[in-house]
Amino acid sequence: MVMREHxxxxxxxxxEWDADLEPALSINSGDTVHxxxxxxxxxxxxxxxxxxxxxxxxxxIYNLLGPVHVNxxxxxxxxxIEILDLQAGDWAWAAFLPGMGLLPEDFPDGYVxxxxxxQGDTTTFAPGIEIPISPFLGVMGNHPGEPARQxxxxxxxxxxxxxxxxxxxxxxxxxxxxxxxxxxxxxxxHAAQGDGEVCVTAVECPMKASxxxxxxKQGIAAPSFRVPAPAVSTKDVGGYHATMGIDADLMAGAKxxxxxxxxxxxxxxxxxxxxxxxxxxxxxxxxxxxxVDSGVWTVAMTMxxxxxxxx
Amino acid sequence: MVMREHxxxxxxxxxEWDADLEPALSINSGDTVHxxxxxxxxxxxxxxxxxxxxxxxxxxIYNLLGPVHVNxxxxxxxxxIEILDLQAGDWAWAAFLPGMGLLPEDFPDGYVxxxxxxQGDTTTFAPGIEIPISPFLGVMGNHPGEPARQxxxxxxxxxxxxxxxxxxxxxxxxxxxxxxxxxxxxxxxHAAQGDGEVCVTAVECPMKASxxxxxxKQGIAAPSFRVPAPAVSTKDVGGYHATMGIDADLMAGAKxxxxxxxxxxxxxxxxxxxxxxxxxxxxxxxxxxxxVDSGVWTVAMTMxxxxxxxx
Numbered sequence: 001m002v003m004r005e006h007x008x009x010x011x012x013x014x015x016e017w018d019a020d021l022e023p024a025l026s027i028n029s030g031d032t033v034h035x036x037x038x039x040x041x042x043x044x045x046x047x048x049x050x051x052x053x054x055x056x057x058x059x060x061i062y063n064l065l066g067p068v069h070v071n072x073x074x075x076x077x078x079x080x081i082e083i084l085d086l087q088a089g090d091w092a093w094a095a096f097l098p099g100m101g102l103l104p105e106d107f108p109d110g111y112v113x114x115x116x117x118x119q120g121d122t123t124t125f126a127p128g129i130e131i132p133i134s135p136f137l138g139v140m141g142n143h144p145g146e147p148a149r150q151x152x153x154x155x156x157x158x159x160x161x162x163x164x165x166x167x168x169x170x171x172x173x174x175x176x177x178x179x180x181x182x183x184x185x186x187x188x189x190h191a192a193q194g195d196g197e198v199c200v201t202a203v204e205c206p207m208k209a210s211x212x213x214x215x216x217k218q219g220i221a222a223p224s225f226r227v228p229a230p231a232v233s234t235k236d237v238g239g240y241h242a243t244m245g246i247d248a249d250l251m252a253g254a255k256x257x258x259x260x261x262x263x264x265x266x267x268x269x270x271x272x273x274x275x276x277x278x279x280x281x282x283x284x285x286x287x288x289x290x291x292v293d294s295g296v297w298t299v300a301m302t303m304x305x306x307x308x309x310x311x
Numbered sequence: 312m313v314m315r316e317h318x319x320x321x322x323x324x325x326x327e328w329d330a331d332l333e334p335a336l337s338i339n340s341g342d343t344v345h346x347x348x349x350x351x352x353x354x355x356x357x358x359x360x361x362x363x364x365x366x367x368x369x370x371x372i373y374n375l376l377g378p379v380h381v382n383x384x385x386x387x388x389x390x391x392i393e394i395l396d397l398q399a400g401d402w403a404w405a406a407f408l409p410g411m412g413l414l415p416e417d418f419p420d421g422y423v424x425x426x427x428x429x430q431g432d433t434t435t436f437a438p439g440i441e442i443p444i445s446p447f448l449g450v451m452g453n454h455p456g457e458p459a460r461q462x463x464x465x466x467x468x469x470x471x472x473x474x475x476x477x478x479x480x481x482x483x484x485x486x487x488x489x490x491x492x493x494x495x496x497x498x499x500x501h502a503a504q505g506d507g508e509v510c511v512t513a514v515e516c517p518m519k520a521s522x523x524x525x526x527x528k529q530g531i532a533a534p535s536f537r538v539p540a541p542a543v544s545t546k547d548v549g550g551y552h553a554t555m556g557i558d559a560d561l562m563a564g565a566k567x568x569x570x571x572x573x574x575x576x577x578x579x580x581x582x583x584x585x586x587x588x589x590x591x592x593x594x595x596x597x598x599x600x601x602x603v604d605s606g607v608w609t610v611a612m613t614m615x616x617x618x619x620x621x622x
Contacts, residue, residue: 102603153604154604154605155609163600163601163609195599196600196602197603222554226553232547237543239543241535242535243532243533245533246533250561250599251602254561254602260533260535285598287597287598289475290507291413296465298473
């Protein structure tokens with residue numbers, strides 16, 4: 001079988017998982033597809049836009065491409081997605097929005113800021129703070145089968161809006177198939193994000209993506225991924241500062257850890273509270289330190305020290 | 312002020328946080344204390360012991376040393392603990408126990424296994440699987456003030472049994488002070504553990520520890536720590552395989568991800584289910600991938616590929 005390359009039609013934008021959508025293209029197992037993906041919120045936010053100027057419409061905020069029909073994929077199979085290449089565009093935005101994110105009670109107002117991605121491997125977050133650009137797609141998913149239609153969030157049993165910052169160039173993702181042809185779509189490109197995406201957005205940008213698909217005729221216990229050595233993030237090699245939330249509830253522990261990190265960023269690095277929250281979302285990682293100790297769990301947020309240009 | 316070194320009396324073992332305990336020693340801010348710590352379960356489990364032979368008594372399982380009274384530390388202050396050195400002993404054990412851990416419903420029976428730590432930087436988990444020895448103390452804490460007495464688990468507002476695998480040699484921990492003199496104790500040494508400690512034990516071993524204490528006359532938003540570059544774990548540099556639990560409940564998501572990792576370890580690496588569960592606890596890391604997406608969160612367990620001697 002010849003492995004072919006395809007270009008996804010950039011006009012086939014859709015804003016939801018919809019079983020009635022015709023395939024944008026049909027491919028064979030082993031084929032590669034190139035996607036030219038719009039930023040989430042294209043036209044709703046732009047370089048230099050403020051929260052007051054922006055207008056978020058969640059019915060159309062994600063500009064997904066696909067669906068890709070993979071010949072031979074059947075319910076019960078596994079679709080492998082090899083992430084061959086990801087190229088971020090030249091600008092990005094981040095925001096928090098009323099009622100959303102991990103700490104809506106602390107941040108009742110909205111906030112938008114934008115970034116210049118033309119500087120190289122990092123973007124300037126604030127004077128003396130450079131964050132690494134580490135592109136990935138927030139949404140990669142097969143159609144979940146049920147429900148036949150749903151918005152692109154939240155994530156579902158066939159993947160979708162997993163916002164998994166580990167899925168950078170070189171990583172491989174495996175997702176279960178629930179409908180004939182898998183009907184894969186992707187979008188929501190991110191230039192940077194930490195584990196947790198706490199403020200509700202990543203650093204959102206346009207992106208070119210090249211993905212190779214393979215069908216495996218067996219099931220998988222859960223959506224899984226693999227990060228090979230060259231794709232492992234190096235942001236932590238310079239060490240990290242961390243805050244802990246010790247609580248009987250994992251969500252409450254995550255909130256405590258994030259609040260303490262925001263306080264630390266304000267006190268030690270002079271950020272506004274708003275920017276500290278966004279920075280936690282952009283590069284801070286939420287980790288479950290322990291989940292087994294007599295009903296009280298420990299969650300940590302780690303902040304890589306490599307982003308600070310001065311010690 | 313002269314900075315002094317002290318040796319904690321190895322006979323001053325205690326098994327709980329107890330406000331009536333006399334200090335084992337009084338030190339000044341800046342002083343260092345050397346601890347010779349017994350393994351958790353000393354005398355209850357031994358090299359080569361099986362679950363049937365072992366006898367766990369949770370009232371005495373932890374052999375804490377201290378309490379260390381730090382002169383000048385008062386409620387509202389912060390105690391800094393600099394981890395100068397940690398040397399693991401020559402053997403270790405791990406177990407899961409009925410009704411405990413992240414997956415008691417999957418593992419209703421108990422299981423104990425032991426490890427030889429005399430081989431160098433790793434210990435053999437199974438043929439072809441070497442896990443890195445990365446010593447830390449599962450318990451480091453100030454007395455919490457209230458309650459006046461409690462067992463060493465779970466962790467509390469002044470630290471305690473945080474089971475934080477990041478606190479290796481070179482790391483620094485900051486804990487709030489709730490009683491005069493801080494009344495610091497430590498114990499529960501671990502040779503290896505992943506984020507989560509999912510099976511309920513780490514790789515438990517005896518350990519020599521050297522800690523330097525400093526009092527800061529200001530409070531802290533939450534227990535915090537810092538890992539400098541040389542102390543960052545290198546276990547992930549060879550890449551990782553990961554499973555995801557996508558669920559509206561973080562605990563349920565963590566269970567899904569762990570179950571799928573156990574299945575993968577059994578299928579791909581030929582482990583028994585029991586050893587796969589223990590391996591998840593010993594080196595697998597639970598990460599909160601996203602915690603903000605329309606009520607459905609994604610938790611991942613990552614397994615470092617560097618532990619597998621064959622690809």
